[in-house]
Each structure stands twice: as C-alpha cells, then as structure tokens.
Amino acid sequence: MALPKVLADEMGKGQPSDRLRLVKPPRLKEGDRLTREEFERRYDAMPHLKIAELIEGVVYMPSPVRHLEHGQPHGLIIFWVVTYWMSTPLTDFSDNATVRLDEINDPQPDAVLFIAEAAGGRARIGQDRYIAGAPELIVEVSASTTPYDLQDKLRAYERNGVREYVVWRTEDGELDWFRLRGKKYARVRPNDKGIIESSVFPGLRLHVSALLKGDLKKVLSELQKGLKSREHAEFVKRLAKKAGSGKPSSKSK
Secondary structure (H helix, E strand, O other): OOOOHHHHHHHOOOOHHHHHHOOOOOOOOOOOEOOHHHHHHHHHOOOOOOOOEEEOOEEEOOOOOOHHHHHHHHHHHHHHHHHHHHOOOOEEEEEOOOEEOEOOEEOOOOEEEEEOHHHOOOOEEOOOOOEEOOOOEEEEEEOOOHHHHOOHHHHHHHHHOOOEEEEEEOOOOEEEEEEEEOOEEEEEOOOOOOEEEOOOOOOOEEEHHHHHOOOHHHHHHHHHHHHOOHHHHHHHHHHHHHHHHOOOOOOOO
16 A cells, blocks of 8 residues: 655655654554564553563563552552662662563563662663663562463573562462572572561561561561661672772673
8 A cells, every 4th residue: 555645755755764763663562572672662652551561572561450459569569679778878779660681571570679780780770761681689569460470571580680589479469589599590488487588688578478468567677677687787888899999790781
C-alpha cells in the first residue's frame, strides 16, 4: 500500500536513520520477541504504559496490581530497603526502575539495592540515567508474575551475576531468598530466629515471618539491630576506603 504523500515526502528527506525515526514504532504486545534496543524504542513511544519488561528476549506486560497482593507489600519492601540505604553511605536504591542487564533483558524490578560504582559496585548509572549492569540485590513482589519471576527472570538474574534475589510470593504467603554461589543460585533459609541476613550488605536483616504478617515494627526493629552491628560499621568503612582509593572495581563493566 502506498504511503500518504506528505509522509512519503518527509521520508525522502535527510539521512536514512532520520527517515526511520519518522515512522511510529509498533505497539508493544505481550509475548513479542525483541532486542533490548527495539523494546526500549517501542516502550518510549507508549508514555501511558507504566510497566513492561523484557525478560530473556520476551515482552511481559503485568496486569494492574491489587492493594493487598502488591501495593502494600511493595511499600513494606521499599521501607526496608530505604531504611538500610539511609544508614549506609555509598549504596543506592531504586523503586521500579528499568535495569539494563544485557541485550535481551530489561527488567523493571520492584526494588534494587546496589553498591555505588565508585565503591566497587557492578551497576552504574548511564548517561541516559538508566541503571546498567547487575545490582547486588533485587527484590520482586510477586503475585500474578510468580511463574516468570521464579523461572525466566531468575535465570536472567543468575546469569548476569545479581548476587542476591528475593521473591515475596504474596498470594502463597512465602518468601524465597536466593544467593549466588559460583554461577548458580542457592536458596537461603531463615535461621532459628526466623531471620535472613544479606551476605552482600552486612546488617541488612529481614525477619521473614514478621514481614509476611505485615508487622513492619518488628521488621524495622530487627533491621536496626543489624545497622548497629560491628559488621555493618566495618562494611561502611570498607566502602569509604574503596571509594577513597579511586580504583575502579575489577567487576565493573
């Protein structure tokens, strides 16, 4: 079918790349198989779309979220992460930000916590202000997204070196914490007090059963104990020393 004359005339002007940009990208659709570059091109052309992810080259578009299954649990996780970040210089966090992991993965996790690049972290903030590389910790609040959070997304995080991955399965009332050992994830169980502590972020403690019950007071009480620990104080000093040395991390991309 012939192009309308005005569009045809416009496409005849300028360089080939300029002419291509005049054509509106196709809409994103669930199940599309795309490169990260094409995914972002289509996503940028749909400003009304709030969440879409590219996982292992496949587009996922989660359904609208409900309060008890996602909205409130998401808020509790963010509060936990932000409280740690406030007491730990040279770390950073984000809420629902796109993470450019590799050429076929552009997830938008519920929460990420990462070490600043200046202090040896692997993730960085690119010139276009996206997170690029693997954050040290990713958390997903999972209701309708559980199948791919625990399969394709888990494999993508594992392969790209996300050191700890937490999935709160709100409809099941369960929390899964995975830790990278070698090149594979191993599931971490709570200790006899019901607590898991991050191996990457000393002092980041989670009272699992309290979180599952929505007991934020108890969750924060346990976290505060971690933030007052000797291990956390030493971690803060290590980060400051790395940042002060001016030497980039060997793992930095």
